[in-house]
Amino acid sequence: xxxxxxxxxxxxxxxxxxxxxxxxxxxxxxxxxxxxxxxxxxxxxxxxxxxxxxxxxxxxxxxxxxxxxxxxxxxxxxxxxxxxxxxxxxxxxxxxxxxxxxxxxxxxxxxxxxxxxxxxxxxxxxxxxxxxxxxxxxxxxxxxxxxxxxxxxxxxxxxxxxxxxxxxxxxxxxxxxxxxxxxxxxxxxxx
Amino acid sequence: xxxxxxxxxxxxxxxxxxxxxxxxxxxxxxxxxxxxxxxxxxxxxxxxxxxxxxxxxxxxxxxxxxxxxxxxxxxxxxxxxxxxxxxxxxxxxxxxxxxxxxxxxxxxxxxxxxxxxxxxxxxxxxxxxxxxxxxxxxxxxxxxxxxxxxxxxxxxxxxxxxxxxxxxxxxxxxxxxxxxxxxxxxxxxxx
Numbered sequence: 001x002x003x004x005x006x007x008x009x010x011x012x013x014x015x016x017x018x019x020x021x022x023x024x025x026x027x028x029x030x031x032x033x034x035x036x037x038x039x040x041x042x043x044x045x046x047x048x049x050x051x052x053x054x055x056x057x058x059x060x061x062x063x064x065x066x067x068x069x070x071x072x073x074x075x076x077x078x079x080x081x082x083x084x085x086x087x088x089x090x091x092x093x094x095x096x097x098x099x100x101x102x103x104x105x106x107x108x109x110x111x112x113x114x115x116x117x118x119x120x121x122x123x124x125x126x127x128x129x130x131x132x133x134x135x136x137x138x139x140x141x142x143x144x145x146x147x148x149x150x151x152x153x154x155x156x157x158x159x160x161x162x163x164x165x166x167x168x169x170x171x172x173x174x175x176x177x178x179x180x181x182x183x184x185x186x187x188x189x190x191x
Numbered sequence: 192x193x194x195x196x197x198x199x200x201x202x203x204x205x206x207x208x209x210x211x212x213x214x215x216x217x218x219x220x221x222x223x224x225x226x227x228x229x230x231x232x233x234x235x236x237x238x239x240x241x242x243x244x245x246x247x248x249x250x251x252x253x254x255x256x257x258x259x260x261x262x263x264x265x266x267x268x269x270x271x272x273x274x275x276x277x278x279x280x281x282x283x284x285x286x287x288x289x290x291x292x293x294x295x296x297x298x299x300x301x302x303x304x305x306x307x308x309x310x311x312x313x314x315x316x317x318x319x320x321x322x323x324x325x326x327x328x329x330x331x332x333x334x335x336x337x338x339x340x341x342x343x344x345x346x347x348x349x350x351x352x353x354x355x356x357x358x359x360x361x362x363x364x365x366x367x368x369x370x371x372x373x374x375x376x377x378x379x380x381x382x
Contacts, residue, residue, distance in 0.1 A: 015369075016368055016369050019231050019232075019366075019367060019368050019369065020212065020231075020366035020367065020368050020373075020374050021211065021212015021213060021214075021231070021234075021366050022212060023212075040210050040211075040212070040235070041210075041234050041235045041236065042234070043212075043232050043233070043234035043245065043247075044231070044232045044247075045232065045247060045331055045333060046247075046331070046332075052331070054234065054245065054333070056234075056235075056236060056237075080380065083380060083382040084382055086382065087382040135326075136327065140236055140237070140243070140335070141237075142236060142245070144331070160369075161368070161369075161372070162368060162374070164374070172377070174380070175210075175211035175212050175366075175376070176210060176211065177207055177210050177211050177352070177353060178206075178207050178210065178351075178352075180381055180382040181352070181379065181380075181381055181382075182211075182379070182380050182381070182382065183211050183353070183355075183376045183377055183378065183379055183380070184377040184378045184380055185366070185374045185376075185377055186363070186374055186375040186376055186377025186378065187374065187375045187377070188372065188373070188374055189271065189274060189365070189372075189373050189374070189375055190371055190372055190373070191274040191275055191277070191278040191371040191372075191373065
């Protein structure tokens with residue numbers, strides 16, 4: 001069941017979910033196994049008719065293996081309310097903690113397109129198809145995805161724009177620096 | 192002359208300048224020509240002993256040409272006080288506006304290492320050597336740089352950490368969404 005306020009974002013506007021550089025959760029599934037990890041190193045690569053993203057995935061992560069075999073993943077934006085969850089899934093590995101997702105309170109639901117599980121409580125989601133680039137993956141741990149579906153919590157993102165200033169503070173996105181220190185996305189300003 | 196409060200950042204901590212996903216200015220120089228552009232699509236690629244960054248540079252930009260010929264560039268973090276400058280250098284091209292930098296009030300100084308000009312008034316700087324990857328550059332406009340020098344304004348970044356909460360608000364970094372709308376880097380929170 002999709003969460004309340006889950007609303008589609010047109011693909012040509014989907015870059016706006018990630019453009020401000022928040023930390024993301026990366027989810028993937030293969031053969032009945034699902035994993036979720038945190039990544040601060042995710043970025044828009046292209047927009048318009050060919051929305052694409054990059055994300056750096058360490059070779060030690062189980063999520064990376066699932067992506068390499070399934071060819072699908074999702075990036076999603078956790079909130080200030082999900083700080084502990086974000087650090088938890090970014091620290092513990094499914095390799096050594098099989099019940100990692102349950103322990104960190106991760107609740108999943110199915111993406112409407114993309115054949116990938118999404119994390120409830122986030123405020124933006126990008127379902128991606130892996131664009132295989134073996135050299136980048138091996139040499140740099142760098143993965144490229146074509147965005148095939150995008151959604152947002154319409155309390156904080158609607159008509160193509162973030163609306164943090166009129167929503168609860170707990171729904172703001174977060175930006176990791178190091179060692180569990182984050183910045184919350186701050187005030188909107190117009191040039 | 193380097194600006195006041197310009198202070199070196201150890202290379203193994205340099206990723207912390209970019210980890211929270213701010214919008215950057217990209218500077219480069221070749222044959223006596225200097226250009227500066229804005230880029231929201233810049234990201235950490237690696238840290239520790241091999242600090243690296245990615246940045247997406249459209250084929251239409253003059254800055255990209257300068258980087259391809261010189262093999263050097265810098266990423267630097269503009270502040271809330273530099274919103275207009277950031278949008279200005281991100282909108283106008285040196286191709287059609289030869290005095291672009293002067294018009295937008297860009298003041299430059301020389302990086303201590305890296306043979307690249309830096310933009311005054313920013314709060315973090317990463318001097319990079321281009322790591323040629325022709326396929327990425329052609330197919331995705333994606334450029335990889337090895338970080339060879341890093342500096343920060345010690346009013347806002349010292350002992351390896353951002354200290355926005357104790358500095359003037361005008362020195363906060365900024366995160367572009369679209370159409371000149373930015374978010375300021377907000378409150379620090381610890382998981």
